Amino acid sequence: IMKKSKVLFGVLAIAVVMSLVAGCGSSEKTVAQPPASQEQASGHQGHSAAMPKEDPMPMMKDLDKSLQDVVKQVKAGQTMDAQKSAAQLVSTTDKVMPHMMDASLKDKLRKAAVEIKDSVNSGKADPSALEGKAKSMQDLMKQTTTHLQSMSH
Structure with a gap:
């Protein structure tokens, strides 16, 4: 009987460890598990916990605005402003990238920016020339x- 319960306990222990590793948010509060993973488990994006939670769509709008600003400012000869907008363009691109799963698209978008x-x-x-670059970036x-x-989802 001892052997059986030991095996059963071993199986249970493995199951608990597995569920902790998988982050299924097992209801046991173990010391090793910060409460943060609890909320992560309740989110329905179990497929990849690395995905940022914020909505990338507003970022795409910002990206579009930065791009248009750059083109406008270059045309108007406002080099300093255009440089600021271009820097903004790249930093917004970097914010959008973690949301993307398509590696080659990510690459092209970053390169264009x-x-x-x-x-x-x-x-x-x-x-x-800049307008051409801006057009290809808009397509991307x-x-x-x-x-x-x-x-x-």
Whole structure:
């Protein structure tokens, strides 16, 4: 009888450890488990806890606005403002990236943002060349938005 209960206890212990590792939010409050994982378990995004919780759509709007600002400012010859907007463009792109699952799309979007920033920072941004870059970035942003919408549950 002792052996049986030991085996049973072993199986239970393994099950508990497994559920802790999987973060299924087992109801036992163990010391090793901070309460933070409790709320994580109640969220329905069990598929990837690494996904940021905020909605990426407003970020896409910010991205669009930054992009339009850069183009406007370069055309108006406001280099300093354009550089600020371009920096904003890249930082917003970086905020959106964790929400994306498509690696090649991520790459292209980041590259497009950095290219725009680089050409603005070079101090001799050609408005028509910049418009071309901005257009291709907008296409990527459309794809990104579609991609993000297809992922949101």
